[in-house]
Amino acid sequence: MELQIRNLSKTYPNGTQALKNVNLTIPTGMFGLLGPNGAGKSSLMRTIATLQEADSGSIMLGDLDVLKQKEEVRKVLGYLPQEFGVYPKVNAEDLLDHMAVLKGLHNKKERQAVVAALLQQTNLYDVRKKNLGGYSGGMKQRFGIAQALLGNPKIIIVDEPTAGLDPAERNRFHNLLCEIGEDRVVILSTHIVSDVSDLCRQMAIINKGEVLLTGDPLRVMDDLSGKIFKRMIGKEELMEYQLQYNVISSRLFAGKTLVHIYSETRPDYTFETVQPDLEDVYFTQITKAQAAPAVNEVLKAMS
Known part of the structure; x- marks a missing residue:
């Protein structure tokens, strides 16, 4: 499966043109969207995640029209936004279980198995009973990935996931992203160049809403x-x-x-x-x- 974005544009009511005729083809695997703050990365991610409308253009995820079939897209989408809030007095296991219900996992036994597996995968199982308010920044980000993986999504969007993490947590998060990016589309939106060079087989550079460059990181370096x-x-x-x-x-x-x-x-x-x-x-x-x-x-x- 691949994501195809064609001639996508978005201008906000204040006159800011966030996206200018964006064209991208994003295949299965890790794809890096690299650009400075204010480049339009988050606007593009929110549009793909069905959280805002585009003015013109199209987005296709396989056979799904992202701009028109929002409910169907949400069933196969996992999203970790730049600002990811948690309930500080709720533990990870209970909150993830609640999110699993919202995702449509109503069978209790099946849901418990999914929650336990995701907490194991994100290395949070041993602290599953700890309130999220006591989690470090890296642990919260890993919990964010756990909730994004609910429902076994075909596409996962992570927006500035390593900003503010210490080197050890950043490495853990990189390893986790590599693991989940083997058989689905994973879009990593970031302003940190090394995140893209370390993780992504394909990439794009965006600035002021325009795509400046796309390709294999090794090839564009060789150029x-x-x-x-x-x-x-x-x-x-x-x-x-x-x-x-x-x-x-x-x-x-x-x-x-x-x-x-x-x-x-x-x-x-x-x-x-x-x-x-x-x-x-x-x-x-x-x-x-x-x-x-x-x-x-x-x-x-x-x-």
Whole structure:
């Protein structure tokens, strides 16, 4: 099964165009939707999850029309939103059991078996009687995945799931996502580049509601081979370098500033070639998108 999104657009009443003619084909497995905050990721996820209407376009999940057959889609959908609240004075087992009833699992014996299996799968069985208010951030996220897996969904959406998790909980969550993503569509929406590079076989970069790039992370990194260069400079030199070169990223390192630039050829002998990673791909695409309006204005003024 695959998810097909065609010409999807959404503008909010305040005039913000959250989605601009989005086209994506999302196959079975882990798919990474990467973009900065405010890029339109959550708007796209909410639309796929049948929580908001689109202005135009279509979304098909196999034979299901997501925009028209909302009730049927909800039967095969699991969703972990960015803001996932829990009842703090209820334990995990009881709340998951209650959610299972809402999902349509009315046979008590069958429901208990499903709840126990999901708590085992998410490594929460030993703390199933503990109130959710006492759970860590990572434990709450794993509980969120447990509820998303109720009903054995064909598509699971997780929106910014690792933001704020410590490294150990992040690794546990990654392992869990890999496990559940083997035989269904799992969409991972995030602004954390390493989440996508670690987990996803296919990806898209989105910014200001527009899809900038799609493909296999390894392939898109290879496409940049020989075009990313780095150099250590003084902090006071950064602005000069930004004016002179296509600086895609900069960060402090050992009291100096490490810059990465995009160039078809080595600028000069002082620059060192870098083996591109997904962060370089991401920053190259975002930088190009941000520069496009300015270039268009210059061309318009010259015409």
